[in-house]
Amino acid sequence: APVLLVADIDRGGSLAALVGTLELLEPEERDLVKGLIINKFRGDISLFTPAVDFLEQKTGKPVLGVIPYIEHLGIDEEDSVSLDDKPRVPQTGDVQIAVIQTPKISNFTDFDSLAEEPDASLYYVRTVEELGHPDVIILPGSKNTTEDLRWLRASGLADCLSLQVKRGTPVIGICGGYQMLGQSIYDPHHTESDFSEVAGLGLLPVTTTFADWKQTYQVQALCRPFSFMGETLQAGRLGGYEIHMGQTDVAPGAVEPFVVCQRSGRDCSLTVGTAREDGLVFGTYIHGLFDNDPFRRDMINILRRHKGLAPLPVQRNYRAEKERSYDRLAAVTAQHLDMDAILRIMRDSGL
Structure with a gap:
């Protein structure tokens, strides 16, 4: 299967992580990587153009997009490491x-x-x-x-x-x-x-x-x-x-x-x-x-x-809120990625 390598720039060190990861791969594994993506970028994206040029020249892989950091995204966490930020004692609430x-x-x-x-x-x-x-x-x-x-x-x-x-x-x-x-x-x-x-x-x-x-x-x-x-x-x-x-x-x-x-x-x-x-x-x-x-x-x-305590009525449609959050993520992602290139990669790979 073709691979898109995504780096979380919000954590820092993303350029070195992308270059280093590719350098550590075996040649047949490296050939499977069809493009690079930068995720969670903050600030003026035009200032990042020299970094994009550097990545493409250094790795020989196209940068297929730079996705901006999305505030208050509201989607599910992927990793239980996020539990470290959860409350350990009761907060306000009945x-x-x-x-x-x-x-x-x-x-x-x-x-x-x-x-x-x-x-x-x-x-x-x-x-x-x-x-x-x-x-x-x-x-x-x-x-x-x-x-x-x-x-x-x-x-x-x-x-x-x-x-x-x-x-x-x-x-x-x-x-x-x-x-x-x-x-x-x-x-x-x-x-x-x-x-x-x-x-x-x-x-x-x-x-x-x-x-x-x-x-x-x-x-x-x-x-x-x-x-x-x-x-x-x-x-x-x-x-x-x-x-x-x-x-x-x-x-x-x-x-x-x-x-x-x-x-x-x-x-x-x-x-x-x-x-x-x-x-x-x-x-x-x-x-x-x-x-x-x-x-x-x-x-x-x-x-x-x-x-x-007195009962309260249903106050929210949780599933609808989640769907809106994922729709927002999809819209932002599609706007900042080269979707034509990604579809071409999928098509050329027989997916």
């Missing part, structure tokens, strides 16, 4: 939401929509001391569920989560977090670790068995009304995606509120989540769950009423 930041955390953008709510304060915790007294705790997805589960025990957070539930604080698990909330995780093919079985947190009546292939789907799902903190949480139709290893089996008679009715355009009827009857714990495989405005607001309003 409802405090704690996300457990496990070492192998993944899909942390699942919670950006919660952080954007004006009455919510979302923060990330790595220790029992940081947890404080949240109104709800979220256990996120993981790139290695068994290792993160072992970390929860070693850090004391596993016992802390069980104690929090006994005290009436709800816990929600997403994907790997959902798997951790169950009774056991089996790994017969050792896809994640050398352990064939790891005990779960025991907060949901489910067991998970890892397979040697990953399920990846865009999904449409139905959320049946279910108990959350003594009230009925009901949201109807949901959109999101699945990306997980293995199959989770639910004990007979358990509450199963989340049912996928369409996977990547194909109709189906599959349970992808479980809830406890006491309304204190639920989990699901659906990423992007909180991006669904009615579900997010209904859940927050139940937490508000539990604290004696």
Whole structure:
């Protein structure tokens, strides 16, 4: 496949990075690089012309564009290194939401929509001391569920989560977090670790068995009304995606509120989540769950009423805001890149 090499000039050293990277490549690898792109440029772009000329002369590769720095872009972060800038303690907000930041955390953008709510304060915790007294705790997805589960025990957070539930604080698990909330995780093919079985947190009546292939789907799902903190949480139709290893089996008679009715355009009827009857714990495989405005607001309003606060109406269309942000990025990118050259590279490569 043809390669476009992109440098983030906002970090500094981009010219040296481009030249140095090409110098370090093997000749057959270097031949695959069809062009260079400068990203996040600030200031007068005309002043950068000598640098563009230098790059093209030094590398023999065309510079296909210089993309300006876009303020307040509003798109998802790509790398968990950005979690270092997230709040560690609750900020202003009526409802405090704690996300457990496990070492192998993944899909942390699942919670950006919660952080954007004006009455919510979302923060990330790595220790029992940081947890404080949240109104709800979220256990996120993981790139290695068994290792993160072992970390929860070693850090004391596993016992802390069980104690929090006994005290009436709800816990929600997403994907790997959902798997951790169950009774056991089996790994017969050792896809994640050398352990064939790891005990779960025991907060949901489910067991998970890892397979040697990953399920990846865009999904449409139905959320049946279910108990959350003594009230009925009901949201109807949901959109999101699945990306997980293995199959989770639910004990007979358990509450199963989340049912996928369409996977990547194909109709189906599959349970992808479980809830406890006491309304204190639920989990699901659906990423992007909180991006669904009615579900997010209904859940927050139940937490508000539990604290004696009046509920608030749905205040935003989060998915529409995201689409506008990505459309803005696409428009700026297309304006500052040589799209004809890029399309020609794709066409010449048979893509």
